[in-house]
Amino acid sequence: xxxxxxxxxxxxxxxxxxxxxxxxxxxxxxxxxxxxxxxxxxxxxxxxxxxxxxxxxxxxxxxxxxxxxxxxxxxxxxxxxxxxxxxxxxxxxxxxxxxxxxxxxxxxxxxxxxxxxxxxxxxxxxxxxxxxxxxxxxxxxxxxxxxxxxxxxxxxxxxxxxxxxxxxxxxxxxxxxxxxxxxxxxxxxxxxxxxxxxxxxxxxxxxxxxxxxxxxxxxxxxxxxxxxxxxxxxxxxxxxxxxxxxxxxxxxxxxxxxxxxxxxxxxxxxxxxxx
Amino acid sequence: xxxxxxxxxxxxxxxxxxxxxxxxxxxxxxxxxxxxxxxxxxxxxxxxxxxxxxxxxxxxxxxxxxxxxxxxxxxxxxxxxxxxxxxxxxxxxxxxxxxxxxxxxxxxxxxxxxxxxxxxxxxxxxxxxxxxxxxxxxxxxxxxxxxxxxxxxxxxxxxxxxxxxxxxxxxxxxxxxxxxxxxxxxxxxxxxxxxxxxxxxxxxxxxxxxxxxxxxxxxxxxxxxxxxxxxxxxxxxxxxxxxxxxxxxxxxxxxxxxxxxxxx
Numbered sequence: 001x002x003x004x005x006x007x008x009x010x011x012x013x014x015x016x017x018x019x020x021x022x023x024x025x026x027x028x029x030x031x032x033x034x035x036x037x038x039x040x041x042x043x044x045x046x047x048x049x050x051x052x053x054x055x056x057x058x059x060x061x062x063x064x065x066x067x068x069x070x071x072x073x074x075x076x077x078x079x080x081x082x083x084x085x086x087x088x089x090x091x092x093x094x095x096x097x098x099x100x101x102x103x104x105x106x107x108x109x110x111x112x113x114x115x116x117x118x119x120x121x122x123x124x125x126x127x128x129x130x131x132x133x134x135x136x137x138x139x140x141x142x143x144x145x146x147x148x149x150x151x152x153x154x155x156x157x158x159x160x161x162x163x164x165x166x167x168x169x170x171x172x173x174x175x176x177x178x179x180x181x182x183x184x185x186x187x188x189x190x191x192x193x194x195x196x197x198x199x200x201x202x203x204x205x206x207x208x209x210x211x212x213x214x215x216x217x218x219x220x221x222x223x224x225x226x227x228x229x230x231x232x233x234x235x236x237x238x239x240x241x242x243x244x245x246x247x248x249x250x251x252x253x254x255x256x257x258x259x260x261x262x263x264x265x266x267x268x269x270x271x272x273x274x275x
Numbered sequence: 276x277x278x279x280x281x282x283x284x285x286x287x288x289x290x291x292x293x294x295x296x297x298x299x300x301x302x303x304x305x306x307x308x309x310x311x312x313x314x315x316x317x318x319x320x321x322x323x324x325x326x327x328x329x330x331x332x333x334x335x336x337x338x339x340x341x342x343x344x345x346x347x348x349x350x351x352x353x354x355x356x357x358x359x360x361x362x363x364x365x366x367x368x369x370x371x372x373x374x375x376x377x378x379x380x381x382x383x384x385x386x387x388x389x390x391x392x393x394x395x396x397x398x399x400x401x402x403x404x405x406x407x408x409x410x411x412x413x414x415x416x417x418x419x420x421x422x423x424x425x426x427x428x429x430x431x432x433x434x435x436x437x438x439x440x441x442x443x444x445x446x447x448x449x450x451x452x453x454x455x456x457x458x459x460x461x462x463x464x465x466x467x468x469x470x471x472x473x474x475x476x477x478x479x480x481x482x483x484x485x486x487x488x489x490x491x492x493x494x495x496x497x498x499x500x501x502x503x504x505x506x507x508x509x510x511x512x513x514x515x516x517x518x519x520x521x522x523x524x525x526x527x528x529x530x531x532x533x534x535x536x537x538x539x
Contacts, residue, residue: 234388
């Protein structure tokens, strides 16, 4: 018996439950049902180019981009500090990853209580210190904060892993050749950690751009991102064909940008790097 | 010295940022008042009440049942798949892996919707079965991805030696390959379990008929106010997962050491 056949149950599963459902998205996006059954149409896809949806898409990309950049700025020094601690670095890393095991919705919801304008904890403290209060619930700022909060560990982890892999003797060599700390960071550490940075960017940007829960909770439903638009088509207006077309557009844009990012990260460790 | 101080402050600030909401949740799970902002004294009543609330206990039951079933099934299918995929020709392998990556790379919302359209098309009523199938499907890739790298680092001659010594291929896999990849199987299983436990988006689109998990219940509650019992349930879950992780970490460390020491 050939060992290959062990994969058969999975291959059947994969075709039925991964490939066919994606084909269904295409099917719904390009057909319309009438009395004679389903017929081909481009209406749904054309409708996604309406300014309303393009604006939502643009906003989603903008907020996700801002969140990704801030995550990178916060996570890189953090990972550097953790890697430098030869003892306890891994345990410290665990502390920074741990929040992910608290329910995602509750964690996000907790920010509402923290940020509430009138009696939220943060504003109570600010008021006690006679500082101006924060009034950001329902604005893009709160959404971006929520994205950074939820996805920061996804940036820390791959960068940490990449940094931990760097051969210490390279740093010594750079030092011997006369490079100062800053130059070593610029010429050795950063270039060698790029695969980790790339995975991190993918793992933050992707969920951020498609999130509909964070805008619903922290944006109080006032800011509509592309994820909200898709959710509404399926659960409120029941326009499944158009919802499928929006999903399709989103999926294609994401897969293309992913392809671009992954090209510089050949070994595709992103998904498996969680542990 | 100054540099070290700055580093400490930096770590501290990020920790505050990450833990502030979680601590608020935990603290408020002991709050006697129903308000999310005012402290009304210490109580354990939400912990006592949480299992008597039908809505919460039902969703907790479904959350755990689905996470357990989905991660066990995904681990079995995924482990077999990884062993099989590992010996495939390069071309076939890369096609299969690319499809496997799809649910990982794709947006949850798109995966959820694709499932929903699919289940409706084949006439499967949305509910327990559809949610379970969805969970198994998004779990399998993580199991495969946890195991494959280990398989390529294994010494392939031990498997062949087992065959030469008269073991059937099945027996050789059971006695040679499986023990070696066990830590990775456990990692994959745990990853699948925790992903399942925490999933909201895909469950949201693939469930129906009153079957909800904790995340869905919480989401519905955010519109009409979170019951404090939910804070209690989540605190308990969070601590259980934490303890589970610590135990498994210790155990797989020891396991790896033992295997290494015995030179199996």
